[in-house]
Amino acid sequence: MRASRFFISTLKEAPSDAEIVSHQLMMRAGMIKRLGSGIYTYMPTGLRVIRKVEAIIREEMNKAGGIEMLMPLVQPAELWQETGRWEKMGPELMRVKDRHGREYAIQPTSEEVITDVVRSEIKSYRQLPLNFYHIQTKFRDERRPRFGLMRGREFTMKDAYSFDRDEASMKVSYKIMYDAYTAIFNRFGLKFRAVAADNGAIGGSGSHEFHVIASTGEDAIVYCPTSDYAANMEAAEALPLAAARAAASAPLTRTATPGTTKCETVAELLKLPLSQTVKTIALTVEKEVAGKQVLENWMLLLRGDHELNEIKVGKVPGLAAHRFATEAEILACYGSIPGYLGPIGTRQPVTIVADRTVANMADFVCGANEEGFHYTGANWVRDLPEAIVADLRNVVEGDASPDGKGVLAIERGIEVGHVFQLGTSYSESMKATFLDENGKPAPLQMGCYGIGVTRILGAAIEQNFDDKGIIWPAAIAPFEVVLCPMGMDRSEMVKTEVESLYAALQAAGVDVIVDDRGLRPGAMFADWELIGVPHRVVIGERGLKEGNLEYQGRRDAEATAVPVAGMVEFIKGKLSQ
Amino acid sequence: MRASRFFISTLKEAPSDAEIVSHQLMMRAGMIKRLGSGIYTYMPTGLRVIRKVEAIIREEMNKAGGIEMLMPLVQPAELWQETGRWEKMGPELMRVKDRHGREYAIQPTSEEVITDVVRSEIKSYRQLPLNFYHIQTKFRDERRPRFGLMRGREFTMKDAYSFDRDEASMKVSYKIMYDAYTAIFNRFGLKFRAVAADNGAIGGSGSHEFHVIASTGEDAIVYCPTSDYAANMEAAEALPLAAARAAASAPLTRTATPGTTKCETVAELLKLPLSQTVKTIALTVEKEVAGKQVLENWMLLLRGDHELNEIKVGKVPGLAAHRFATEAEILACYGSIPGYLGPIGTRQPVTIVADRTVANMADFVCGANEEGFHYTGANWVRDLPEAIVADLRNVVEGDASPDGKGVLAIERGIEVGHVFQLGTSYSESMKATFLDENGKPAPLQMGCYGIGVTRILGAAIEQNFDDKGIIWPAAIAPFEVVLCPMGMDRSEMVKTEVESLYAALQAAGVDVIVDDRGLRPGAMFADWELIGVPHRVVIGERGLKEGNLEYQGRRDAEATAVPVAGMVEFIKGKLSQ
Known part of the structure; x- marks a missing residue:
């Protein structure tokens, strides 16, 4: 390509x-242009990156047996x-x-359409397994679109769907996709981590997210540096911090704690470590019993320094449809304002769920269900009956890894891929069946697999930039190499060498651009550093007279002289690293 | 690719x-699958053709200096x-x-967005000319979607937009696109014709349509076999059939023609050639004059055997906003029912426009403005004053070519491309200006250029099929070659040769599929003939024992024995034809 x-x-x-x-940086580098809220035109430089991302995805999907097709937007x-997703x-x-007044969805994803295609195409187990994918524009009307391509409304996604005869075979298809995703993200040249994820509302039995690691990432991801355990915060299992409960050593004491509704201030007032306190969260579950609405009172107990994990709460039997109790409900149930609640002596019957760590605490501090008072020295069995024990909290750095092979670390990530064992939820609701070996209809076992194509651009930049601009990994850079001639219009020597090097690099299959715009060196270099082309070659008379060109990698502090004759091999060497 | x-x-x-x-054939070959009215999923085989069409377009657009980007759907x-197109x-x-209740269009085309991009990016004449294009999904809510991909609602289009400093430069950009389209359609391997087109309501000064020739085409296209004149029916100029008017030789005679309201029946009754009759078409133009609505009466005269061309009528000065007169208006103006109207003796003043051919007729037959009567022997000047003369009719086979270089022929075509000189209509309404050499703002001169990517598939098939199925040109076939092994599972010899030939063809860059599904030969051949792969190689033990493979081109009546060792070169030869 010539810049002109x-x-x-x-x-x-x-x-x-x-x-x-x-x-x-994408706006400054002219890669995207805003058309409306969360809607961007992909400008020529940006589109080149998108196409490279798509090409890598396509190659690896095809290698993994994926079959490309294209499902409609409307x-x-x-x-x-x-x-039921029309409502949900x-x-x-x-x-x-x-x-004609007929209603349509603009696709945010394509489970429904692919299941419709497959239910009419697949008759027999002999046609399975199958994996269809497409790379297509999607639209999600986000409440608050932001961060450019990171949380846009219109975006490009690769979504794949696997169809299998049984769960075991579905898990094989899932593993193939997991491995393909690993290959894809490796080829992008990005630091990433695959983490176990919660299956959420879609149901199904297994799921992993692929995160690009970046300190600015929206998601906390949990991993064990000494094993291969990794999960997102929703899914990371928290073990009890103490393996067993210590014996009670302090008496249960009602203690005045005026104006201290938070564990932090209680601990400060009582000069106790925060880890000795327990916070109480009141929940309500609305139920219909014999046609009448009944409210159940639930209480969650969490160590004062821990954070509630709402996904885990929803998995406690009986709490799938919980909500936080209102202040009126709290007053009625506990006789106290929030901030002084506790598991000892509630007015009304309450189901108590203790986090695993709280279940093993002794001599702890908790609210006394009376404004201005807490209990100290609270102990299970002696002061209150054993509660339901569950994992309710987010893990923290230093927690034991659930696989027993070390301690957990936390880093930030940007979710760019998701693989998901769907099971039969879609095939059952849409009656997508096949005839098994015995000629009996069975629902298809499905998996779905997404990569946020346009989001990859944002994530790659969040991971790779400096104060001059973007630093693309070569595999997805808009150009691999830029040639910057010094005074091409004045020097025949420069012009000849530029053209010869340009031709030689193209012949070697290198994606190269010559900046023939005639800019001053400063402006030219600033543009390419901003755009983030990973390899730069400067062609100047001074160097040429010594038989040299100047090479500088985008991360290099300074340039290196490289003999003219060796430049193509030198670049090929850099690109193969 | 392996079929399995x-x-x-x-x-x-x-x-x-x-x-x-x-x-x-596209439905039978499994290339598309209907999702809704005018909305299709592109199945794997169909998508391969689309991708090949897109790749050819992209290469030629890039060669012609087009810069690819991608504009949003929403x-x-x-x-x-x-x-004003939101209403129009x-x-x-x-x-x-x-x-949030904000309104959006799902793009049917992108003039507005590209003009918005360019008005903020282009400041100076130094940045011009520019040509941006994208290949993107479009949606047009057709009143009656039909014919599969030919007139779908969701479809893929390549649209390009050129921006220039003045009209002369815009015409250069236009010519470059015209030539690029010619290269593109040649590479598709389709018989096509570029024809001059009417500019229609968009305005601008020049336009050509690219038609794929097919007897089933919706459009009539006009060309001169002995020159390069070609136009669509709307734009093809009709010359007068006689160069000069003959002298009057018959007297004007009011003749009884009961029950004959059509020229055909009048000619039959009077035993005159149809070409001696003139038909009258009454139009009304509604005008506001000094705040009051005024109706103007117009009359068009056409030879009895000719067809009215409504596009041409709209170009007659004063007739831009005409409509056909109602029966009541006709009775009021002429005192007669339709079928007996004529230019002689109207009740009210009428502006008469005669087609060029009618203007040179003598002794003609026309209505007498009285039910049951026509005039014979009507003659200009003697019987009625000279009228306005204009080209009002569709050309017919055998008409003189407007370039004076032969006679016209008519064939059927399918419009798949359109190049259009837009001029400044969009840049003026959207205030897209640049600073010229004198530092003065001037509106950008635009051109727009479309190719119906998915429609190409339909058009290619309408041109190339037989009773067995589709016959793709190799350049856009889903696969160039199919290898059909006979008894691959039984014969080690066949298996070895198939794998070796498959590898050799792939290494030679041939897009080849092996049918390893284990079907019976009949079913296998029928599938590939239906799908339309242009080259087939059968690998069987019998042939192999004689050192031969069987080649058959999709249009060949029978197979040819080709020595095993020469097959790769043989196929390469076929593909380079």
């Missing part, structure tokens, strides 16, 4: 609505009604009516 | 809603309101509201 035949448009300043570095409402998805699902 | 890792799903019968051959209503486009424009 390309469109390069860089900015000194990012627009004020660009809050994070990847959004700022999808009939009837299919979404079959699975709420305003995030963009809906549109045609001239 | 691909998805092939053919049907014996096409669904009943598939009216035309390309729709039937586009803010405000931009469409700036050009009517129900064909699919509109959607987001969760």
